[in-house]
Amino acid sequence: MNKDKEQVRLLDLEDGRTGIIISITGGKMLTKRLADLGLSTGTKIKILRKTPFSGPVQVEVRSSKLVLGRGLAYKIMVEIQ
Amino acid sequence: MTEGKKINIVLAGQGNAGKSTIFNYLTGLHQHTGNWAGKTIEKFEGTLYYKGYTIDVFDLPGIYSLTTYSVEEVISREYIIKQKPDVVINIIDSTNLERNLIFTLQLLELECPVILALNMVDLALKKGITIDSAKLQKIINAPVIPTIASRGSGLTDIIDKAIELKEGKTEYRVPRYGKEIESRIEDLSQYVKDVDLPYPSRWIAIKLLEKDRDIVTNIRGKDPRILKEAGEAIYRLEEIHGHDSSVVISDERTLLASHITREIVNIRPHRKLSLNEKLEIITTHKIIGYFIMILILGAMFVGVFSFGNWLSSLFESVFQNWHEWWNNELGTTLTAALGWAAVESVLALVQIALPYILPFYILLYILEDWGYIARISFLMDNFMHKMGIHGKGCISFIIGLGCNVPGCLSCRIMESKRERFITAVLVTLVPCSAVSVIIFGLVGKYVGLLWALGLYLFAMIVIFLTGKLSSKFIGGEPVELIMPMPDYKTPNLKTILYETWDALKEFIYIAAPIVIISGVFIQAINLAGWMPAISSFLSPVTEKWLGLPAVTGILLIFGILRKELILVMLAAYLGTTSFIDVLSPQQMITLSVVSMFYVPCVATISVLWKDFGWKKAMAVCILEILFAIAIAGIVKRALDLVF
Numbered sequence: 175m176n177k178d179k180e181q182v183r184l185l186d187l188e189d190g191r192t193g194i195i196i197s198i199t200g201g202k203m204l205t206k207r208l209a210d211l212g213l214s215t216g217t218k219i220k221i222l223r224k225t226p227f228s229g230p231v232q233v234e235v236r237s238s239k240l241v242l243g244r245g246l247a248y249k250i251m252v253e254i255q
Numbered sequence: 256m257t258e259g260k261k262i263n264i265v266l267a268g269q270g271n272a273g274k275s276t277i278f279n280y281l282t283g284l285h286q287h288t289g290n291w292a293g294k295t296i297e298k299f300e301g302t303l304y305y306k307g308y309t310i311d312v313f314d315l316p317g318i319y320s321l322t323t324y325s326v327e328e329v330i331s332r333e334y335i336i337k338q339k340p341d342v343v344i345n346i347i348d349s350t351n352l353e354r355n356l357i358f359t360l361q362l363l364e365l366e367c368p369v370i371l372a373l374n375m376v377d378l379a380l381k382k383g384i385t386i387d388s389a390k391l392q393k394i395i396n397a398p399v400i401p402t403i404a405s406r407g408s409g410l411t412d413i414i415d416k417a418i419e420l421k422e423g424k425t426e427y428r429v430p431r432y433g434k435e436i437e438s439r440i441e442d443l444s445q446y447v448k449d450v451d452l453p454y455p456s457r458w459i460a461i462k463l464l465e466k467d468r469d470i471v472t473n474i475r476g477k478d479p480r481i482l483k484e485a486g487e488a489i490y491r492l493e494e495i496h497g498h499d500s501s502v503v504i505s506d507e508r509t510l511l512a513s514h515i516t517r518e519i520v521n522i523r524p525h526r527k528l529s530l531n532e533k534l535e536i537i538t539t540h541k542i543i544g545y546f547i548m549i550l551i552l553g554a555m556f557v558g559v560f561s562f563g564n565w566l567s568s569l570f571e572s573v574f575q576n577w578h579e580w581w582n583n584e585l586g587t588t589l590t591a592a593l594g595w596a597a598v599e600s601v602l603a604l605v606q607i608a609l610p611y612i613l614p615f616y617i618l619l620y621i622l623e624d625w626g627y628i629a630r631i632s633f634l635m636d637n638f639m640h641k642m643g644i645h646g647k648g649c650i651s652f653i654i655g656l657g658c659n660v661p662g663c664l665s666c667r668i669m670e671s672k673r674e675r676f677i678t679a680v681l682v683t684l685v686p687c688s689a690v691s692v693i694i695f696g697l698v699g700k701y702v703g704l705l706w707a708l709g710l711y712l713f714a715m716i717v718i719f720l721t722g723k724l725s726s727k728f729i730g731g732e733p734v735e736l737i738m739p740m741p742d743y744k745t746p747n748l749k750t751i752l753y754e755t756w757d758a759l760k761e762f763i764y765i766a767a768p769i770v771i772i773s774g775v776f777i778q779a780i781n782l783a784g785w786m787p788a789i790s791s792f793l794s795p796v797t798e799k800w801l802g803l804p805a806v807t808g809i810l811l812i813f814g815i816l817r818k819e820l821i822l823v824m825l826a827a828y829l830g831t832t833s834f835i836d837v838l839s840p841q842q843m844i845t846l847s848v849v850s851m852f853y854v855p856c857v858a859t860i861s862v863l864w865k866d867f868g869w870k871k872a873m874a875v876c877i878l879e880i881l882f883a884i885a886i887a888g889i890v891k892r893a894l895d896l897v898f
């Protein structure tokens with residue numbers, strides 16, 4: 175893994191930026207569910223927008239749009255592209 | 256050989272890919288469609304006669320994988336495995352090809368005859384996406400047909416292909432995964448080969464590596480030694496890949512799906528933002544999005560109210576002299592009086608309920624078909640979390656505004672049992688269109704529109720507090736929201752009219768008979784002179800505590816059948832729709848509050864019963880009755896201070 179690249183939580187990625195998932199902390203069920211939707215380590219993920227008042231985030235993964243709950247976005251670590 | 260000409264086909268795919276649209280087109284039936292994922296909740300069956308074949312078509316719920324997280328996935332998987340349909344039609348949303356292909360790969364693992372319907376190619380084209388379907392066909396070794404379901408294009412080709420598949424012999428050459436994984440699968444399949452289970456052995460091997468609960472249990476019952484082998488393979492996989500073997504398998508599919516996508520898809524870079532993309536940006540904006548949401552919902556209610564009022568007055572002037580005419584023609588015998596009760600009930604239904612319900616459904620279906628409901632979920636997720644559920648619950652709430660029955664049914668999109676139950680209970684508190692009839696027709700018309708809107712606000716507060724309380728009571732953590740966001744689609748006029756007609760049909764076939772029977776029944780009680788006895792029995796609650804006319808007691812009882820009955824029967828009983836002559840503004844508001852909360856209607860109760868058992872259903876009813884009476888009494892006392 176490239177040490178120069180900054181690693182942040184998905185939640186802290188700014189709107190419009192892209193990152194690559196490096197880890198997902200969470201239960202087995204959750205990681206498996208995400209994996210079945212095509213979200214796992216190594217996947218490119220782009221933040222489209224967030225809502226204020228700690229709402230969910232809207233992301234683009236494999237050219238489809240998903241909404242992820244805030245807590246979930248907190249559990250996903252990405253490497254900023 | 257006409258006997259044998261029967262074909263069984265199943266429609267399967269991820270949510271919102273267009274399955275129900277295709278089902279409707281093929282069978283001429285009418286399954287609900289709309290632009291959000293998760294509408295089809297049970298499998299639906301229809302029949303099609305084509306070229307001398309009898310073709311049974313099954314519409315399965317939209318699912319994201321063939322594992323066992325949710326009831327829907329289990330239903331779909333079991334159906335495909337056990338019923339062995341002749342052909343599975345995998346409907347794919349071309350605008351989300353890569354994600355949809357992950358599901359396709361799982362389907363192919365089942366080694367059943369699959370036809371791919373590349374649906375929504377029109378929308379893909381608009382986004383600059385072209386897909387090489389011939390190449391895809393070669394890669395996955397199954398027929399691929401581009402379709403536009405909403406226009407019916409390509410759908411007969413699918414059926415022709417299905418017939419061809421049924422008649423011919425197909426061999427399965429399932430796409431293979433990476434060498435390393437594939438060799439593990441291969442090794443394990445050797446052990447599984449002789450096990451007596453109705454599944455393909457390669458599939459069992461994959462499921463074992465995925466630690467699928469059902470399959471593991473199954474195998475344990477047959478030959479526990481296999482589990483030891485599987486355990487070893489899993490250990491190896493996890494050692495090499497560094498994470499759970501079930502995820503390793505998913506990743507393998509994802510990798511293949513993305514590889515295939517790269518081979519067949521050509522994306523021309525975007526020219527300009529389309530109108531729908533601009534709308535997307537505005538309607539989900541951090542701040543403006545919320546204003547627009549309030550504006551849209553507010554405009555919807557004002558629109559329904561003004562249109563409803565206008566139409567209602569129109570009917571009123573039309574029906575004005577009918578009673579006189581009836582009495583002149585038929586006299587005032589007992590039969591004539593009962594006959595009039597039946598006619599009057601229907602007229603009241605048409606005059607009071609229909610004018611509001613009609614525009615309500617049209618607007619609701621426009622929002623649904625356009626795709627706005629998913630945006631509301633996005634914007635409201637945080638707020639919903641405070642009630643212990645997540646944003647998808649909002650979808651059920653909005654559906655519940657039309658009718659609580661589909662509202663409660665749609666709770667099945669929630670992932671856990673706990674959330675399903677909480678959401679369903681909250682949906683029963685959402686004022687459905689029948690309650691809206693009461694709110695608009697009484698409070699909106701005679702007290703003021705602001706008061707009517709105030710009642711909706713009040714309902715929201717009650718729902719919020721109930722949610723907060725019940726999630727505390729029931730405990731547990733809310734599941735995180737994971738929701739596919741559909742693109743906005745230009746609403747299809749035909750679909751919307753169809754859907755509205757469907758809602759109205761239920762009004763004609765179900766509401767009208769109930770209204771007639773209840774109307775005659777109440778009139779008979781009245782003529783027999785039993786009314787005072789019944790009314791006085793309930794009067795401690797109705798008159799003393801709620802300050803309502805005694806007759807409302809029996810109306811509230813009938814209202815359990817359908818809530819609009821409360822107002823319709825009141826009109827029929829009084830022989831006038833000029834409610835201001837019999838109810839004061841306080842009474843109108845109090846009556847609306849009771850009607851809103853006092854108990855779900857029988858149809859909704861039966862859904863609760865079916866989904867959560869009679870104990871929970873009864874508990875909900877009793878609690879809501881007590882709550883409604885209590886809160887309405889308090890509201891009445893507060894209003895006494897205002898008016």
Ligand SMILES: Nc1nc2c(ncn2[C@@H]2O[C@H](COP(=O)(O)OP(=O)(O)OP(=O)(O)O)[C@@H](O)[C@H]2O)c(=O)[nH]1
Nearest residue numbers: 271272273274275276288293294295317375403404
């Ligand atoms: N433009 C366009 N719209 C389509 C097409 N097929 C379906 N739609 C629309 O897409 C939306 C979803 O279609 P449905 O048939 O309800 O989807 P479904 O797969 O049954 O969805 P679930 O039951 O939720 O899994 C509806 O608004 C349809 O009108 C198509 O080929 N082109």
